[in-house]
Amino acid sequence: MTKISIEVNKLKKVFGRRLIFKEVDFSLSESQSLIITGKNGSGKSTLVKILAGVLSNTSGSVRIKIDDKEIDNEKYFEIIGLVSPYLVLYDEFSxxxxxxxxxxxxxxxxxxxxxxxxLNDVGLLDRKRDLYRTFSSGMKQRMKYASAILHEPSILFIDEPTSNLDRPGKEYVQNLVDRFRKDRILIIATNENEDFRFGDQIMNLDEYK
Ligand SMILES: Nc1ncnc2c1ncn2[C@@H]1O[C@H](COP(=O)(O)OP(=O)(O)OP(=O)(O)O)[C@@H](O)[C@H]1O
Ligand SMILES: [Mg+2]
Structure with a gap:
C-alpha cells in the first residue's frame, strides 16, 4: 500500500491586515480524513486552496509525502484532486x-x-457532448467530481461537498468518500452537519484566530 502523508505546521494566512487563521497544525496519513468547519468567512476555502497548492500561505508549512518522498509544490496537481466552488471548467468545452x-x-x-x-458514475454520460456552460449547477458540481478523480489522486480536497446536489448526487459523494477513506487522504470543508460523517476528525477554524 502507498504511504501518503500531509503535514501542516504553524500555518498562517493574512489578507492585507486581516488575520484569517494562525497556528493551524495537523498531520494525516493514508485512510485518515479531516473535516474543516467554521463560520462563513472563517477561512475554510482559503485553507483548502493553500493545502491544494493554488494559493500561497503567509507563514508556516505544508508538506506532502508519497512513500516518504516529499512532493514539490509544482507536482501537487499530479497527486491531489480538488472539488471547489472556485474550480473553473471551460464553458465552451463539452x-x-x-x-x-x-x-x-x-x-x-x-x-x-x-x-x-x-461520466457514467456522475450521471452525465448522456450529456457528454453538451457544453459545460449549458449545465445546471448540480451538473456542474458533478463535473467537478469527475475532473477531480480522473487521475486517481492520493489526496482529495472537497470544499462544499454536497453543494447543489440531489439525493443521487449525495449518494455518489458518499460512495466516493467511502472508497477514498480506505487508503487515501480526504480533506473536506463544510458547514453542513450532514457532511460531518465524511470525516474522522474535525477542525473548527473559529478556534484559530
Ligand atoms: N483574495 C482575497 N483577498 C482578500 N480577502 C480574502 C480573499 N479571499 C478570501 N478573503 C477573506 O478571507 C476570509 C475567509 O474567506 P473564505 O472564503 O476562506 O471563508 P470560508 O470559511 O470558506 O467561508 P464560507 O463558509 O462562506 O464558504 C473572508 O474574510 C474573506 O473575505
Ligand atoms: Mg468557503
Missing part, C-alpha cells in the same frame, strides 16, 4: 472535452472508456 483536457494537463494517459465510465 463535458467530455473538459475531462480530456484535465487528463492531458495532469499528464495521465486516460482513454475514452475511462472518461466515459467516470
Amino acid at each position: 463535458a467530455y472535452e473538459n475531462l480530456e483536457l484535465f487528463a492531458r494537463i495532469r499528464g495521465v494517459d486516460v482513454h475514452k472508456e475511462k472518461i466515459e465510465s467516470i
Whole structure:
C-alpha cells in the first residue's frame, strides 16, 4: 500500500491586515480524513486552496509525502484532486472535452472508456457532448467530481461537498468518500452537519484566530 502523508505546521494566512487563521497544525496519513468547519468567512476555502497548492500561505508549512518522498509544490496537481466552488471548467468545452483536457494537463494517459465510465458514475454520460456552460449547477458540481478523480489522486480536497446536489448526487459523494477513506487522504470543508460523517476528525477554524 502507498504511504501518503500531509503535514501542516504553524500555518498562517493574512489578507492585507486581516488575520484569517494562525497556528493551524495537523498531520494525516493514508485512510485518515479531516473535516474543516467554521463560520462563513472563517477561512475554510482559503485553507483548502493553500493545502491544494493554488494559493500561497503567509507563514508556516505544508508538506506532502508519497512513500516518504516529499512532493514539490509544482507536482501537487499530479497527486491531489480538488472539488471547489472556485474550480473553473471551460464553458465552451463539452463535458467530455473538459475531462480530456484535465487528463492531458495532469499528464495521465486516460482513454475514452475511462472518461466515459467516470461520466457514467456522475450521471452525465448522456450529456457528454453538451457544453459545460449549458449545465445546471448540480451538473456542474458533478463535473467537478469527475475532473477531480480522473487521475486517481492520493489526496482529495472537497470544499462544499454536497453543494447543489440531489439525493443521487449525495449518494455518489458518499460512495466516493467511502472508497477514498480506505487508503487515501480526504480533506473536506463544510458547514453542513450532514457532511460531518465524511470525516474522522474535525477542525473548527473559529478556534484559530
Ligand atoms: N483574495 C482575497 N483577498 C482578500 N480577502 C480574502 C480573499 N479571499 C478570501 N478573503 C477573506 O478571507 C476570509 C475567509 O474567506 P473564505 O472564503 O476562506 O471563508 P470560508 O470559511 O470558506 O467561508 P464560507 O463558509 O462562506 O464558504 C473572508 O474574510 C474573506 O473575505
Ligand atoms: Mg468557503
